Amino acid sequence: MAFYATCDAPVDNAGFLYKKGGRHAAYHRRWFVLRGNMLFYFEDVASREPVGVIILEGCTVELVEAAEEFTFAVRFAEARARTYVLAAESQAAMEGWVKALSRASFDYLRLVVRELEQQLAAMRAGGCPPPPRRPRALLPKENGCAVWSAEPPAASTGTSTGARSGPERPPLPPRRRASAPNGPLDSASFLQLHEWYGQEVRALRSQWLRSRAQP
Amino acid sequence: MRYNEKELQALSRQPAELAAELGMRGPKKGSVVKRRLVKLVVNFLFYFRTDEAEPVGALLLEHCRVAQEEPSGFSISFIEDPERKYHFECYSEEQCQEWMGALRRASYEFMRRSLIFYRNEIQKMTGKDPLEQFGISEEARFQLSGVKA
Numbered sequence: 001m002a003f004y005a006t007c008d009a010p011v012d013n014a015g016f017l018y019k020k021g022g023r024h025a026a027y028h029r030r031w032f033v034l035r036g037n038m039l040f041y042f043e044d045v046a047s048r049e050p051v052g053v054i055i056l057e058g059c060t061v062e063l064v065e066a067a068e069e070f071t072f073a074v075r076f077a078e079a080r081a082r083t084y085v086l087a088a089e090s091q092a093a094m095e096g097w098v099k100a101l102s103r104a105s106f107d108y109l110r111l112v113v114r115e116l117e118q119q120l121a122a123m124r125a126g127g128c129p130p131p132p133r134r135p136r137a138l139l140p141k142e143n144g145c146a147v148w149s150a151e152p153p154a155a156s157t158g159t160s161t162g163a164r165s166g167p168e169r170p171p172l173p174p175r176r177r178a179s180a181p182n183g184p185l186d187s188a189s190f191l192q193l194h195e196w197y198g199q200e201v202r203a204l205r206s207q208w209l210r211s212r213a214q215p
Numbered sequence: 216m217r218y219n220e221k222e223l224q225a226l227s228r229q230p231a232e233l234a235a236e237l238g239m240r241g242p243k244k245g246s247v248v249k250r251r252l253v254k255l256v257v258n259f260l261f262y263f264r265t266d267e268a269e270p271v272g273a274l275l276l277e278h279c280r281v282a283q284e285e286p287s288g289f290s291i292s293f294i295e296d297p298e299r300k301y302h303f304e305c306y307s308e309e310q311c312q313e314w315m316g317a318l319r320r321a322s323y324e325f326m327r328r329s330l331i332f333y334r335n336e337i338q339k340m341t342g343k344d345p346l347e348q349f350g351i352s353e354e355a356r357f358q359l360s361g362v363k364a
Binding site: 010012013036037038049050051052053054055058059076077078080081082099100103105106107109110112113115116117119120 | 216217218219221222223224225226229257258275277323324326327329330333334336337340341345346349351354355356
C-alpha cells in the first residue's frame with residue numbers, strides 16, 4: 001500500500017488539512033493526498049512515507065459543528081470504526097474535500113461505470129440488428145479497458161472482437177494503441193461477471209439511492 | 216503506516232466479487248503453500264485461514280501485475296517491486312483465468328480508465344456528456360487529461 005501512496009498514479013485531491021487526534025485531542029496539520037479510494041496523510045508535503053491512510057469505502061462525509069472552522073467528518077457505517085474529524089483552511093477547500101471524498105469510493109465509481117456501460121450498450125443496440133452468435137477472440141485492452149466493437153452487443157457489453165461487421169457502420173478511425181500492463185480480457189467469463197456485477201450494482205444502487213434520500 | 220483497521224475488517228465481510236479456497240504462497244523465500252479463503256472485495260484481495268472470520272491479510276490491488284504461473288496458477292506482484300510475488304494455485308485453468316481477469320479489472324485505476332473511455336464514447340455518439348446527470352462532469356479525476364499515455 002505504501003507504493004500506491006507515492007507512485008505516479010493520478011492524484012484526485014491534495015492539500016493541508018487539520019486532523020483531530022482523538023476525541024479530546026488537538027488538531028495536527030497534515031498533508032493529505034487522495035488517490036482513488038485511499039486518503040493518505042503525510043507529516044509534510046515532502047515526506048516520503050505516509051503517517052497513515054484512511055480507506056474510503058462505506059463512509060459518509062458530513063459537515064460538523066465544531067469550534068474549529070471548516071470542519072467535516074468522515075464517518076463509517078461500521079459501528080466500531082473511528083470517525084475522522086478534519087478541518088480545512090478555507091470554505092472553498094472544505095467544500096472541495098467534502099465533494100471529492102464523498103465520491104471517492106470504489107463502489108461509487110463502479111456504479112457510474114456500469115451505468116455508462118449500459119447506456120452505451122443501449123445506444124448501440126437501438127436500431128441495429130443483433131450480430132450472429134460466434135466465439136469472441138481475446139484482444140488486448142486499450143488504455144486499460146476493453147476495446148469497443150462496432151457491433152451492437154447482444155447479451156454482453158464491454159468485450160470486443162475488433163472485426164467491423166455490419167455494413168451500416170462506417171469503420172471507426174484507428175485507435176491509439178497504448179501499452180497496457182495487464183493482459184487480454186477473458187471474454188468467456190465476462191458474461192458471467194457482467195451478470196454478477198449487474199445484480200450487485202442493482203442492489204448497491206438502491207442502497208445508494210436510499211442513503212442519498214436520507215438527510 | 217496507520218490505517219482504519221475496523222473499516223478494513225468490515226470491508227472483508229462485504230459480499231465479494233469472487234471468493235474461493237486457493238493455495239497461497241507468500242513472497243518470502245522458502246514459504247510454503249497454504250490453503251486460504253481468498254476474497255475479492257472492491258480493490259482489495261483479502262485472505263483468511265479457512266476457519267477464521269478475520270482476514271490474515273489483504274493486498275491492495277493498485278499498480279500491480281497479475282501473471283500466469285504454470286500449471287494453473289497466477290501471481291500478484293507490485294510494479295515497484297516485481298520480484299516480490301504472491302502465488303496462488305487454482306484447481307483448474309478455467310478458474311485461474313476467471314481470477315486473473317477479475318483481479319486485473321479490480322483496480323480503481325482500471326475503473327477510472329473505463330469510465331473515461333465510456334464517457335468519451337457516449338459523448339462522441341450523442342454530443343452530450345453522460346456525467347452531467349450525476350453532477351460530476353467537472354471532477355478532476357474523470358477528465359481525459361488525467362489518463363496517462
